[in-house]
Amino acid sequence: MKKIGRLDKPDNFGSAKMFSNPFLEKISRTHILVPITLFALISSVSLYYAITASEIGFGLGVLVLILGIFAFTFVEYMMHRHFFHMEPDTPIKDKLQYSVHGVHHDYPRDKDRLAMPPFVSAAYAAIFYLVFSLVMGDYALYFLPGFLIGYSTYLGVHYIVHAFNPPKNFLKVLWVNHAIHHYKDPDTSFGVSSPLWDYLLGTMPKKD
Numbered sequence: 001m002k003k004i005g006r007l008d009k010p011d012n013f014g015s016a017k018m019f020s021n022p023f024l025e026k027i028s029r030t031h032i033l034v035p036i037t038l039f040a041l042i043s044s045v046s047l048y049y050a051i052t053a054s055e056i057g058f059g060l061g062v063l064v065l066i067l068g069i070f071a072f073t074f075v076e077y078m079m080h081r082h083f084f085h086m087e088p089d090t091p092i093k094d095k096l097q098y099s100v101h102g103v104h105h106d107y108p109r110d111k112d113r114l115a116m117p118p119f120v121s122a123a124y125a126a127i128f129y130l131v132f133s134l135v136m137g138d139y140a141l142y143f144l145p146g147f148l149i150g151y152s153t154y155l156g157v158h159y160i161v162h163a164f165n166p167p168k169n170f171l172k173v174l175w176v177n178h179a180i181h182h183y184k185d186p187d188t189s190f191g192v193s194s195p196l197w198d199y200l201l202g203t204m205p206k207k208d
Contacts, residue, residue, distance in 0.1 A: 015110045016103045027119070029112035032159040035121040036152045042125050043145035050141030061142040068146020069153075076154050077197035080190040108182050114159050154193040161192075180205045 019025040050061055084101035088094035104113065115121070128147060132140035160167070161175040174192065181189035188205040191198045198204045 015112070016107050018099070018103065027117055030115055030117050031112070032115050032155060034118050035115045036155055038118060038121055039125065039148040039152045043148045046129075046141050046144050050138070050145075054138040054141055056138055056142065061139075064139050064142040065146035065149075068143040068148075069150040070146075071143075072147045072150025072154070073191065073194045073196055075147075076150070076193060077191050077201070080192070081203065085186065085190070105182060105186065108162055111159070111163055114162060115155050150193065157193045177205065 017025060018028050050056065051058065054061075056064075084097070086093060086097050088097045088102075104110075107113070116124070125144075125148065129140060129144050132143050132147070136143060157171065157174055158178075160171060161178045166172050166175045173195070177189040177195055177198070178192055185205055188203050189195070189198055190203055195204065
């Protein structure tokens with residue numbers, strides 16, 4: 001099992017100080033609704049241009065949008081498993097891994113650090129659009145909103161499972177899986193918004 005956090009008590013309710021500069025420390029935090037609202041606005045603009053400025057049929061566009069959602073679940077899984085949980089076998093990797101994810105395992109209930117800051121989220125959206133446009137042209141206008149819907153779903157689910165008690169609905173499965181990832185076995189349950197890729201790639205938690 002890889003060592004992800006630094007503390008002896010991974011259920012710590014506190015918050016890490018990431019920067020000595022107070023301005024940088026402040027902008028490293030964000031309310032969960034900020035990136036979700038940002039992604040909703042970007043998706044709305046993208047869909048507006050998809051419908052009004054492209055020749056792609058709406059039915060096909062909806063299929064591309066759904067494909068974008070599906071693609072995000074795979075990216076989420078792979079990033080979580082191979083980047084966020086990279087082996088910290090060098091000082092640089094150790095610092096990077098802790099900064100981007102290890103700190104979250106030490107302070108999983110820090111609500112202000114359950115999403116990237118707004119300027120980072122905006123940069124991500126811009127990079128996604130540029131890459132998608134290069135690969136698929138105007139279809140990116142539908143694919144990007146789907147991808148960002150997937151991203152927003154991930155952010156919302158991740159926030160819910162850390163900020164609230166286990167819900168009495170379908171989200172309970174996701175809550176239990178993520179709790180296992182944090183408190184029992186960090187080498188399982190990498191899918192936060194969906195367990196699909198954990199099932200397909202063999203990283204579902206073992207049943208006792």
